[in-house]
Every structure is written in structure tokens, then in C-alpha cells.
Amino acid sequence: MTRSLREHLSAIRRIARWEIERSAGIVDRRTAALGAVALLLAGAVVGAGAMAGGVSLDRDIYRVGVAEDSPYHGPVERSVALEATRPDPDALRAGDVDVLVTDGRVRIADTPKGRAALSEFRSAVRSANVELMRTQENGSAAFPVVVVLQYVSRSSGLPDAVTDDDGGGGISGGDGGDSGGDGSGGGTATPTGDDSDAAADGGSSGPLGVPGLGGINPLGSGGSGSPAEIQPPFPFGSLVLAFAFLVPMNFVVQAYGSTMLNERINRRGELLLVAPVSPADIVAGKTLPYLGAMIVLTALVALGVGGSLVSVAAVLPIALVFLAATFAGAMFARSFKELTFVTVTVSVFLTAYTFVPAIFANVTPIALISPLTVVVRDLQPLQSVTPDAFLFATAPFTLCAGVLFLLGVGIYREEDLFTQRPVPLKFLDALDARVSRPRDVAILSGLSIPFVFVAELLAIAVLFALPVSLTIPLLLFVVALIEEVAKSLHVYAAFESGTFAGTRRVALVLGALSGLGFFVGEKFTAVAQVVGLPELALGQAAFAPAGIGLFSAAGLLVAPLVLHVTTASLTALGAKRDLRWYALAFAGSVVLHTAYNLTVVSRLG
Amino acid sequence: MATIRVEGLRKTYGDFPAVVGSDFSVDTGEIFGIVGPNGAGKTTTLKMLAGLVEPTAGVAEVAGRDAGDPEMRRDLGFLPEESPLYEDMTPRSYLGFFADLYDVPREAARERTESTLDRLELEHRERRLGDMSKGMKRKVAIARSLVNDPDLLIYDEPASGLDPLTTNYVLEFTRDLADQGKTVVFSAHNLYHVESICDRIVIMNRGEIIARGTVPEIREEYGTTAYHVFTTVPVAGAERDHRADTERYQAVVDDMAAVESIREAAAAADGEVVDIRTREQSLEDIFLDLADETPPEAAAGGGRAPSEAAAEEANAQPSDGGRTGAEPSNGSREQ
Numbered sequence: 012m013t014r015s016l017r018e019h020l021s022a023i024r025r026i027a028r029w030e031i032e033r034s035a036g037i038v039d040r041r042t043a044a045l046g047a048v049a050l051l052l053a054g055a056v057v058g059a060g061a062m063a064g065g066v067s068l069d070r071d072i073y074r075v076g077v078a079e080d081s082p083y084h085g086p087v088e089r090s091v092a093l094e095a096t097r098p099d100p101d102a103l104r105a106g107d108v109d110v111l112v113t114d115g116r117v118r119i120a121d122t123p124k125g126r127a128a129l130s131e132f133r134s135a136v137r138s139a140n141v142e143l144m145r146t147q148e149n150g151s152a153a154f155p156v157v158v159v160l161q162y163v164s165r166s167s168g169l170p171d172a173v174t175d176d177d178g179g180g181g182i183s184g185g186d187g188g189d190s191g192g193d194g195s196g197g198g199t200a201t202p203t204g205d206d207s208d209a210a211a212d213g214g215s216s217g218p219l220g221v222p223g224l225g226g227i228n229p230l231g232s233g234g235s236g237s238p239a240e241i242q243p244p245f246p247f248g249s250l251v252l253a254f255a256f257l258v259p260m261n262f263v264v265q266a267y268g269s270t271m272l273n274e275r276i277n278r279r280g281e282l283l284l285v286a287p288v289s290p291a292d293i294v295a296g297k298t299l300p301y302l303g304a305m306i307v308l309t310a311l312v313a314l315g316v317g318g319s320l321v322s323v324a325a326v327l328p329i330a331l332v333f334l335a336a337t338f339a340g341a342m343f344a345r346s347f348k349e350l351t352f353v354t355v356t357v358s359v360f361l362t363a364y365t366f367v368p369a370i371f372a373n374v375t376p377i378a379l380i381s382p383l384t385v386v387v388r389d390l391q392p393l394q395s396v397t398p399d400a401f402l403f404a405t406a407p408f409t410l411c412a413g414v415l416f417l418l419g420v421g422i423y424r425e426e427d428l429f430t431q432r433p434v435p436l437k438f439l440d441a442l443d444a445r446v447s448r449p450r451d452v453a454i455l456s457g458l459s460i461p462f463v464f465v466a467e468l469l470a471i472a473v474l475f476a477l478p479v480s481l482t483i484p485l486l487l488f489v490v491a492l493i494e495e496v497a498k499s500l501h502v503y504a505a506f507e508s509g510t511f512a513g514t515r516r517v518a519l520v521l522g523a524l525s526g527l528g529f530f531v532g533e534k535f536t537a538v539a540q541v542v543g544l545p546e547l548a549l550g551q552a553a554f555a556p557a558g559i560g561l562f563s564a565a566g567l568l569v570a571p572l573v574l575h576v577t578t579a580s581l582t583a584l585g586a587k588r589d590l591r592w593y594a595l596a597f598a599g600s601v602v603l604h605t606a607y608n609l610t611v612v613s614r615l616g
Numbered sequence: 617m618a619t620i621r622v623e624g625l626r627k628t629y630g631d632f633p634a635v636v637g638s639d640f641s642v643d644t645g646e647i648f649g650i651v652g653p654n655g656a657g658k659t660t661t662l663k664m665l666a667g668l669v670e671p672t673a674g675v676a677e678v679a680g681r682d683a684g685d686p687e688m689r690r691d692l693g694f695l696p697e698e699s700p701l702y703e704d705m706t707p708r709s710y711l712g713f714f715a716d717l718y719d720v721p722r723e724a725a726r727e728r729t730e731s732t733l734d735r736l737e738l739e740h741r742e743r744r745l746g747d748m749s750k751g752m753k754r755k756v757a758i759a760r761s762l763v764n765d766p767d768l769l770i771y772d773e774p775a776s777g778l779d780p781l782t783t784n785y786v787l788e789f790t791r792d793l794a795d796q797g798k799t800v801v802f803s804a805h806n807l808y809h810v811e812s813i814c815d816r817i818v819i820m821n822r823g824e825i826i827a828r829g830t831v832p833e834i835r836e837e838y839g840t841t842a843y844h845v846f847t848t849v850p851v852a853g854a855e856r857d858h859r860a861d862t863e864r865y866q867a868v869v870d871d872m873a874a875v876e877s878i879r880e881a882a883a884a885a886d887g888e889v890v891d892i893r894t895r896e897q898s899l900e901d902i903f904l905d906l907a908d909e910t911p912p913e914a915a916a917g918g919g920r921a922p923s924e925a926a927a928e929e930a931n932a933q934p935s936d937g938g939r940t941g942a943e944p945s946n947g948s949r950e951q
Contacts, residue, residue, distance in 0.1 A: 014686065022717075029713045033702060279700040282760070285666050286717045287689040425668040509630070 026296025453528030491604035522580030649814035693761035703746030849887025
């Protein structure tokens with residue numbers, strides 16, 4: 012008898028409620044009270060620090076002797092690292108002050124600390140000047156733009172001199188444009204215009220390495236500024252804030268993994284399985300509280316760092332993948348020891364996968380392989396997130412989470428839940444659990460696309476820094492490897508468990524279905540185009556050979572289908588025999604697939 | 617009326633047949649026992665009836681529904697061999713959770729829980745389950761199986777690992793449940809439990825049902841009667857009975873014709889028969905004989921050695937991995 016949606020939701024709600032109560036019961040009152048006190052204390056310390064202007068490890072570490080009526084006094088007062096004291100030449104000699112400002116002259120103690128204090132003093136003065144300039148009505152006069160034109164031949168690339176000769180700032184325009192040339196910039200300009208000592212080595216602080224790629228200070232008050240305001244190519248401030256979204260997840264999944272594995276220890280989950288609820292209800296009910304906790308934590312972090320609903324919506328797929336991967340891990344692990352290994356792996360991999368691309372949020376569309384990039388952009392005042400970019404970043408994660416839950420629920424049954432098999436075999440069981448009819452092979456191949464997509468994007472992200480001539484062949488091989496795994500592993504699992512008869516005809520049918528399913532699913536990678544990834548050479552190499560509509564010829568549309576069916580049939584023929592034959596057939600398929608990719612790229616790319 | 621109907625039920629794990637084509641039915645209000653050694657397929661059969669394990673082939677129907685139907689489980693109380701409780705909960709909260717899971721109205725659940733715990737004489741209802749003895753945990757597990765007031769109870773080794781006092785209590789409680797009209801199917805490898813409460817039984821060995829019927833029927837069909845004939849003089853086949861105060865000899869034969877022969881032989885030697893005692897085989901003896909007679913090939917289908925087969929099922933079904941009952945069997949029964 013089919014149960015209604017209402018009955019399913021009711022069962023999920025009941026299980027979720029009891030999961031919360033039971034989890035709460037695990038922590039005794041004394042521990043809970045201590046935890047609450049610790050949380051309050053931590054909050055109080057952070058709050059007090061924030062109210063006092065933030066926590067600074069370098070607060071007042073340099074003493075500057077400067078008169079209160081000196082124009083330098085204000086900048087020193089505003090600097091966190093500088094402390095203004097009475098201008099006493101004896102104090103400089105005695106080492107009680109690091110910098111002395113008297114009669115418009117700046118003198119420093121002849122010590123490393125004195126030189127460091129001078130550098131800090133110079134930065135403080137420079138910042139004060141910029142602030143002063145910002146108050147000017149005539150912005151063009153305050154921040155003149157210097158354009159350096161250099162004519163070069165079209166046949167040659169950009170000469171090194173463009174980036175080197177002018178102090179590293181010459182090629183960019185807009186906000187990040189450097190004055191170019193002398194490097195002294197305005198670094199030592201003072202309110203009085205008299206700063207001979209400080210100007211002595213002022214040129215060293217002028218140019219920054221790679222200006223002009225971002226040029227936006229996410230924490231600043233505006234988009235204009237002097238060269239001193241140029242930011243590194245990554246949005247450091249937003250990135251740090253975005254990282255705050257990931258931190259709580261790493262803790263929540265530990266608790267979630269434990270509660271899921273706990274059902275498998277001593278066969279506790281057996282009694283839930285014999286209740287009038289489905290395995291999906293049980294998993295949903297037990298997952299819901301942890302997903303809820305993650306959403307609440309994400310919302311709180313968003314409130315704290317100034318993120319919008321876009322940030323929360325972008326973090327949600329990450330939370331889902333954290334939970335789904337942990338759930339699948341808890342289904343595969345045989346003990347808490349193995350679970351710890353799984354959850355740590357999940358945490359490290361997902362944190363790295365989401366965080367590292369976000370560093371390049373303002374540099375390359377590849378960064379959008381991570382939903383955290385959307386958060387970083389959302390946190391930057393002058394950046395916006397388009398719907399297609401949002402979809403590109405979040406859809407693969409959401410689909411991956413769905414498929415992982417699907418695989419895990421497939422083995423949430425008595426026969427798999429309590430058996431003690433190594434993790435790889437449990438993974439094969441999970442695949443096999445979803446294959447009972449030939450058409451399931453096609454469906455599973457199609458469902459593997461999100462993982463294939465993510466893996467190929469990861470390969471692009473990892474390899475894109477290498478020279479294109481080396482990277483593209485390597486990438487084509489990796490793409491072939493990933494896709495052949497996706498097309499064949501579940502077929503091998505089904506043969507290995509005896510789901511299908513190991514005949515040649517069955518293998519060919521399954522291989523054809525797998526290739527077809529993969530081909531259809533692969534069309535969904537067309538979403539890559541919406542953010543312009545194929546415009547990159549690597550993106551084109553990764554996605555074009557399989558045919559995502561870039562080729563107009565009908566033959567080339569059919570060619571990927573023929574390829575997928577052929578290689579999948581080859582591996583299926585190997586899989587029907589044993590692991591050794593499967594490995595051999597798999598290797599042959601990868602070679603064939605790589606050759607196809609190379610041919611397409613070299614002739615048409 | 618049959619509550620359970622099983623036809624051609626079969627379960628294989630890979631190449632290993634755990635249950636080989638079982639057929640039986642269980643009537644409403646009956647206590648039905650499934651008996652067999654470790655690895656016989658008892659637990660697998662019960663789990664197929666409870667919908668926990670999907671049969672490879674055959675039919676398992678409970679109250680007219682397929683055993684895999686979730687709705688069927690609303691009227692089912694299942695007690696596994698172990699008592700896998702959430703040890704951080706109390707009996708009340710644990711039973712409340714399962715009552716909620718079965719959608720039992722809160723007030724009815726509370727009354728039923730308290731009533732069942734009263735009947736089971738379970739105190740310390742607010743103590744953590746992890747702090748309770750094994751017997752108390754078993755009582756909580758039994759109470760959980762009744763929280764939805766099911767018509768069918770499937771108990772896997774209900775007295776497994778319990779002390780004799782608690783065991784007797786559990787068996788009597790099970791008998792009471794049947795008296796209330798509930799159908800009970802339970803497995804055991806302690807045959808004393810089976811003989812004491814079951815209306816009908818099947819004996820399983822290596823996945824196959826090798827005998828079925830009431831206990832007297834099985835005894836009549838498969839058992840033998842031994843005649844212990846005591847004489848005052850030695851006769852052929854007799855041995856000296858050293859337990860007797862006077863000189864006498866004992867011969868054991870299995871039919872009345874042999875008894876007559878001994879009587880004649882004793883008379884010929886100027887002696888006489890002074891006592892004849894009959895001794896019927898116990899269910900355990902019958903079971904052991906039947907198990908010995910079952911060829912491994914017949915049951916395992918693939919010719920695996922019995923120890924290997926048992927080990928494989930124990931591996932596939934850890935809860936069936938076997939422990940012996942706490943009570944001794946009643947052994948031979950003299951009449």
C-alpha cells in the first residue's frame with residue numbers, strides 16, 4: 012500500500028523530534044550548563060573586543076614622541092600600533108620612544124624596532140592623507156589617473172617591460188592604476204609636505220605585486236583610492252568572513268555521523284526498520300535536525316558578517332553535501348574509528364574544495380565551482396551574483412548531495428546496515444542496491460553526472476596553472492578516466508553481486524544503456540556555458556570533446572554517443588567476468604576515450 | 617484462520633542458501649516455534665516474516681499482506697535476539713518514542729506503557745537504560761514490542777542469555793499474550809522452551825524444514841521408545857545394574873517382541889523379569905537425530921560443509937550467531 016505524502020512527512024517529523032530529544036539527552040545538564048557558560052564567556056570576550064575596536068595583537072607596540080599640536084599627532088592617534096607620547100629627545104636616546112617628531116623632522120631610534128616603527132608611522136600618515144583626499148570635492152584632482160600608453164606589435168605578447176618597468180602597476184586601469192614610474196608615489200606625502208627622512212626609502216612601499224585585478228577594498232568605504240589602497244588579487248576580507256560559514260559545519264557533521272553510525276552499532280536501527288516507516292523517512296527524520304542546525308548557524312553567521320540571503324542560499328548546498336557525504340560515510344564505515352577517518356576526510360576535502368577556488372572569486376570563472384565563491388562575491392559591496400552564476404555554483408553540489416543520500420538510503424536496510432564489509436565493498440553494495448533492472452544502469456550513469464562535473468571542474472582548477480601545452484593532454488586523460496569510472500563502476504557492482512546474468516548479450520545491453528544514460532546526463536553540463544567556462548582553453552578541452560552543442564555537425568553530436576556506448580560496452584564485457592578483466596577493459600576504454608578526446612581537440616579545437 | 621502463510625520461501629546470500637523453500641502457516645492465537653541449531657535459518661525466516669529481509673523467492677504473507685508492506689508492521693511486534701536499546705534514554709522515554717513512531721495517541725501510549733511495565737514488574741522507569749541489567753533491558757524490549765498493541769508477535773530467542781528466573785517469567789508472559797488472542801512466532805534452540813509453550817513447531821536445519829507438527833506428533837512420528845528390562849539372571853545383551861541393592865541385570869530394547877524374548881530367556885535360566893520401564897525420546901534427542909540424518913548436500917544445495925554453512929550465516933546474520941540458552945534441557949523423560 013502506498014503511503015501518502017502527509018504520512019511520510021508526519022513520520023519524518025516524529026523521528027526528527029525524537030532525534031532532537033535523544034541527542035539533547037546525551038549531554039547531561041552539568042555539561043550543558045558548562046557549555047553555555049563557556050559560550051557566554053567567549054561571546055562576552057569577543058563582544059568586548061569588538062566594542063573596543065577589535066582585537067589587535069600589535070596594539071601600541073611603537074611609541075612616537077609627537078606634540079599634540081603637530082599635524083602628525085592625529086595619524087599617530089588613529090593608528091592601532093602607534094602610541095603618542097610627549098616629544099622628548101632624551102627619551103629617543105634612552106630608547107623610551109621609537110620615533111620622534113620635532114620641528115617637522117622625523118627621527119628614529121637606530122634599531123630594528125625603530126625602523127619598523129618608522130614604516131608603521133609612514134603607513135599611518137599615508138592613510139591619513141588618503142582619508143583627507145577623500146574629503147575633497149574634486150576627486151580627479153585628489154586622485155589623478157595617470158595613463159601610460161605603450162604601442163606594441165600585435166604578433167607579440169605583452170612585453171615583460173610592461174609589468175616590470177613601471178613598478179608593477181602600469182597595465183591596469185581604473186582604481187588600481189598606479190602612477191607608474193618612480194615608485195615614490197604619494198607614499199610619503201605629508202600634510203606639510205616636509206618629510207625628508209621618511210621619504211628616504213619610500214619607494215619600496217609603493218608598487219604591489221599584481222594590482223588591478225580586484226582593486227576593491229571590501230571593508231573600505233568606497234571604490235576609489237590611491238595606489239596604497241590597492242588590494243591583493245583575492246578578496247581577503249570577504250574570504251575570511253566566508254570561511255566562517257564552513258567552520259560550524261565541520262562540528263555538526265561529527266555529531267551527525269555519530270548518530271547515524273550509532274544506529275548500526277549493536278543493530279539498534281533494526282527496530283526502526285521494523286516500524287511502519289520507510290528507510291527514507293528514517294534518514295530524513297534523523298538528518299533534518301542537523302540540517303536545521305546548519306541553516307540556523309549559517310543564518311547567524313550571515314547576520315554577523317553582513318551576508319544576504321544569497322549567502323545563506325549558497326551555503327545550503329555545501330551543508331547538504333557535508334551531511335550527505337557524512338551519511339554515506341557512516342553507512343560505509345564499520346566502526347567509529349573508520350567513521351572518524353571518513354568525516355575528517357569529508358571535512359578536509361570539502362573545506363578545501365569550497366575555500367580554495369573562492370580565493371580567486373574575482374579572477375576567473377573557474378572559481379564558481381565553489382558555492383563559497385558566491386558568498387565571497389555577495390560579501391563584496393561592488394560585486395553582484397547573477398542567477399546563472401548562482402545556479403552554476405550550487406546546482407552540482409545540490410545534485411551531488413541528492414545522489415549521495417540516494418545511495419546511502421539504498422543500503423539503509425537490514426541486509427546491508429549491519430554487515431561488516433570493507434568500505435570499498437560497501438560502496439559497491441550501495442551502487443548495486445540501486446540497480447535491479449537494466450534501465451537502472453542508464454539512470455545511475457546519468458545520476459553520476461554531478462560527480463563527473465565536479466571532478467572535472469576540480470581537475471581544471473588543479474591543472475589550470477600549468478602551461479596549456481602540458482595541461483590539455485593531461486586533462487583529456489583525466490576526463491576520460493573520470494567518465495569511464497562513472498559509466499562502469501555500477502555495472503561491475505551489479506555483475507559482482509549477481510544481479511544480472513554474466514552473458515555477453517547482457518553485458519552489451521548494459522554497456523549500451525550505461526553509455527546512453529551518461530550521454531543524456533552529460534548534456535546537462537551545458538550549464539557550464541552560462542558562466543563562460545568553455546571560453547577558457549581548459550574549459551573547452553574538458554567539456555567540448557564530449558559534445559555540448561558546440562559543434563553544429565550532426566556527426567559530431569552522434570560521435571560522443573557512439574564513444575560512450577562503445578567504451579561502456581567494453582568495460583561491461585570485462586566486468587561480467589571478474590575484477591582482472593574489468594581492470595583490463597577499463598584501461599582499454601580509457602585509452603580509447605583519451606584518443607578520441609585528443610583527436611577532437613587537435614582537429615576541431 | 618491463518619495469520620501467516622509461507623510458501624516456497626527462500627533466501628540466499630550470494631551462493632549460500634540460508635533458507636531453502638520453507639512452507640508453513642500459523643493460525644491466529646497460536647504459539648508457533650521455529651527450532652534449530654545456529655545457522656539453521658530461524659532468524660532469517662523470522663526477519664523475512666517481519667519484512668526486514670527481502671526473500672529471494674517465495675511468498676510470505678502476514679494477515680493477507682505481503683510481509684514487506686510497511687502497513688503490515690503496524691500490527692507487528694518484533695523482538696530481536698539482542699535488545700538494541702538507546703542506552704541514554706529511560707524506559708518511559710524509549711517506549712514513548714516507539715509509541716509515537718507507531719502513531720499511538722499519547723494518552724493511550726502512556727496507559728499502555730505503564731500497564732505493560734506493571735505486568736512485566738519493571739521498576740526504575742526513569743533510570744537510564746544503559747544502567748539496567750540484561751533482564752531489565754529484555755523486559756523493556758518486550759514492552760516495546762507491545763507498545764502498538766500488535767496482533768502478531770515475532771520473538772527471536774526471547775529468553776536468550778537470561779537467568780532461569782527471568783526466562784520462566786518471559787515464557788509465562790508469552791503464554792499469557794497468546795491467551796489474549798495474539799499470535800506468537802518465536803525461535804529457539806533451547807528445546808525446553810519450545811516444548812513448554814509452543815502449540816506447533818517446525819524444526820529447521822541448514823535452511824530446511826526437516827520436521828513439523830505438535831510436539832506429541834513429532835515425538836510420535838520421529839521419536840522412538842526404549843524399553844529397559846530388568847531381570848534377576850543374566851541374559852544375552854543385559855548388563856549388571858550396579859545401582860540396585862540386589863543382583864539384577866538390565867537390557868535395553870526397542871520393541872515389545874524383544875521384551876518377550878528377554879522374558880523367555882530369563883525364565884529358561886530360572887530367573888524372571890522384575891521390572892520394565894519405558895523411556896521416550898525427548899524433543900532434543902529427536903532433533904539431534906534428525907539433524908544428524910540431514911545430509912549437507914540436501915540442505916545446502918551446493919554441498920558446503922555444515923560448519924562452513926553455519927559460519928556463513930553467522931557472518932551474514934550476526935544476531936543469529938548463537939548463544940545457548942541458560943537452562944538445561946529436560947533430557948530424557950521417563951514414564
